[in-house]
Amino acid sequence: xxxxxxxxxxxxxxxxxAAADELILVPNSTKRVCQLTGDTDRAIGKPTxxxxxxxxxxxxxxxGSSFEHDGKLYFLFGDTWGRPGERDVMAWTTSAHPEKxxxxxxxxxxxxxxxxxxxxxxxxxxxxxxxxxxxxxxxYVVCTTDHTEKKTMGRSxxxxxxxxxxxFKLLHELSRGxxxxxxxxxxxxxxxxxxxxxxxxxxxxxxxxxxxxxxDPTKVHYFAGLDKDGQPKWLPKEAEAVVLFRYDQIGExxxxxxxxxxxxxxxxxxxxxxxxxxxxxxxxxxxxxDGTIVFEPWRDNGYGQFMxxxxxxxxxxxxxxxxxxxxxxxGEYGPYLMARxxxxxxxxxxxxxxxxxxxxxxxxxxxxxxxxxxxxxEKR
Numbered sequence: 001x002x003x004x005x006x007x008x009x010x011x012x013x014x015x016x017x018a019a020a021d022e023l024i025l026v027p028n029s030t031k032r033v034c035q036l037t038g039d040t041d042r043a044i045g046k047p048t049x050x051x052x053x054x055x056x057x058x059x060x061x062x063x064g065s066s067f068e069h070d071g072k073l074y075f076l077f078g079d080t081w082g083r084p085g086e087r088d089v090m091a092w093t094t095s096a097h098p099e100k101x102x103x104x105x106x107x108x109x110x111x112x113x114x115x116x117x118x119x120x121x122x123x124x125x126x127x128x129x130x131x132x133x134x135x136x137x138x139x140y141v142v143c144t145t146d147h148t149e150k151k152t153m154g155r156s157x158x159x160x161x162x163x164x165x166x167x168f169k170l171l172h173e174l175s176r177g178x179x180x181x182x183x184x185x186x187x188x189x190x191x192x193x194x195x196x197x198x199x200x201x202x203x204x205x206x207x208x209x210x211x212x213x214x215x216d217p218t219k220v221h222y223f224a225g226l227d228k229d230g231q232p233k234w235l236p237k238e239a240e241a242v243v244l245f246r247y248d249q250i251g252e253x254x255x256x257x258x259x260x261x262x263x264x265x266x267x268x269x270x271x272x273x274x275x276x277x278x279x280x281x282x283x284x285x286x287x288x289x290d291g292t293i294v295f296e297p298w299r300d301n302g303y304g305q306f307m308x309x310x311x312x313x314x315x316x317x318x319x320x321x322x323x324x325x326x327x328x329x330x331g332e333y334g335p336y337l338m339a340r341x342x343x344x345x346x347x348x349x350x351x352x353x354x355x356x357x358x359x360x361x362x363x364x365x366x367x368x369x370x371x372x373x374x375x376x377x378e379k380r
Contacts (some may be wrong), residue, residue, distance in 0.1 A: 021373065023278065023371065024372075025294050025368060026368075034364065035048050035306070036050065038052060038060055039053040052105075063129075067131075074132065076290050078129075078334075088128055089115060121167070126144065133191060136211065138160055139161040141168065151196065153181070154176065154201050158171045162264070178241050189211075192207075192284045194255045196253060203245065204266070204284055208223075208284075220236075223244070252336075253268035254336040255337070258349055261370065264284055266280070269335060275294070275295050278292050295335070295366060297332055307330030309330070311326040332357065334355060334356040336355075337352075345371075
């Protein structure tokens with residue numbers, strides 16, 4: 001993957017009213033827990049728990065969306081350093097504590113990490129596994145592909161694995177429009193598919209399918225708004241899908257239901273306002289709350305602590321950069337909720353999520369505390 005700052009942007013308007021009570025950030029609660037990948041935790045200069053380079057040859061990577069499978073938490077990482085070309089990789093952990101995550105990877109014949117490979121599609125730069133889910137003991141992963149200079153991430157496909165992610169089979173094309181990056185969640189007898197379209201220029205859409213029919217594209221139905229009785233309408237054509245809220249900046253994002261607060265929670269990165277944004281809703285389709293910035297790189301001690309400040313910036317210096325990237329800024333993206341680690345608090349809950357830092361090109365574990373706020377949510 002590639003981090004970049006968007007100079008031109010469109011401010012979206014929430015198409016639905018905020019809930020009477022919604023989740024917001026507890027001030028000053030966002031903290032970095034640890035560095036998940038690589039061998040040396042750059043922020044503290046100590047070895048990481050996973051030692052991904054020494055044990056598996058995973059030098060660096062990004063993203064890290066996750067899902068539960070076979071009693072383990074599985075991670076989908078993007079363009080990974082350690083093999084020639086842009087290759088993706090899957091990992092898992094059995095940890096019950098976010099500060100004690102130890103990653104394991106499938107190994108290839110050479111003893112190094114086994115790339116996540118889907119036959120029949122390109123898997124170069126920007127062609128990554130964006131979301132996964134386990135249904136009936138089978139892993140299903142949505143991968144982006146067909147990246148060009150004119151269109152970042154041209155389409156998405158669905159693939160399946162019957163051997164816990166060692167090998168994958170291409171099932172079918174998922175989308176060329178509104179569901180390129182996805183987040184999958186199972187609830188109420190459905191697999192909900194949240195999607196964004198044009199990379200970092202899209203709002204979020206919603207579809208659903210019965211778990212037993214997840215491999216059949218004709219069974220997917222798309223959220224098309226509410227009927228006159230306030231009930232969701234589900235229609236068979238992707239073109240009929242409507243935005244959950246208007247905010248045309250979204251690329252990487254995640255959604256999970258958190259029983260501790262009885263809310264669906266969404267995290268995404270955006271260019272304006274800068275940072276990681278959180279929204280919440282009582283139902284999968286909303287109404288979704290207004291956005292709360294849960295991580296801002298200066299406010300929450302990212303820059304100079306675990307995100308590199310460009311050497312061209314004269315006021316501050318750090319030693320966080322990857323080699324030969326001293327002039328490149330670090331940047332926050334890819335916020336992926338790890339629902340298994342959510343903790344109830346007196347005010348609400350503490351969430352844990354992975355986040356990529358671009359320079360250094362690694363993934364960190366973050367935590368933020370959320371609380372309920374009566375009345376209207378904070379305006380963007």
